Amino acid sequence: MFSLFYGLWNHVFSKSEFHVLILGVHKAGKTTLIEKLKSIYLKEDGLPHDRIVPTVGLNIGRIEDANVKLVFWDLGGQPGLRTIWEKYYDEAHAVIYVIDSAAASSFEDAKSALEKVVRHEDLQGAPILIFANKQDSPAAVSEEELARHLHLKELDERPCMFQGGSAFDGTGIKHGVDWLVEEMERSKRTEALRTRTEAAGKI
């Protein structure tokens, strides 16, 4: 009886946990973004900008919103490190793809890396938030312009949003994350991952 009640309690009141991969080419601002996420949601100081070094391993950020727990995985974007990304695809509910909007010379590389992400079968159906970062920089192109540069037909076939913002001043972050949470909550992929976890728990 207790376990039935506990199960019901858990089902109704426990928060869903989502895993969000933060991807993008090197220097796009992924680690700066994860630190800003921590400071926005946990109200604690993130690492100062000058202490952030290029990522080689994995940075993890955990935050809790009113109804959900979010676990962010930030990986290195240097070309030689991108092969590691796909090891995390299978367990990710969604992706934040970060682009340096002020570095036009990196757009082609960013587009071809994004194309591989979108086409990968282990990420099928995962909502993608494309974060047009560094909007605080005078050289930044707008999110609309970036969306034109990066247009991929595969993006029309899944939940995708271009959001402009800045990991320095925090603009655009909450709006983008709110959208992502709504998409993950109604995503068939979330349902499939939940079923898989429950089945594994019964073995």
Ligand SMILES: Nc1nc2c(ncn2[C@@H]2O[C@H](COP(=O)(O)OP(=O)(O)OP(=O)(O)O)[C@@H](O)[C@H]2O)c(=O)[nH]1
């Ligand atoms: N102006 C501006 N600079 C930023 C912003 N976000 C990051 N940067 C700068 O961009 C550079 C790269 O930032 P990182 O966060 O290390 O980039 P990354 O994508 O994690 O890079 P890798 O770990 O090498 O893949 C640093 O000099 C940051 O200070 C931003 O929103 N605005």
Ligand SMILES: [Mg+2]
């Ligand atoms: Mg990094």
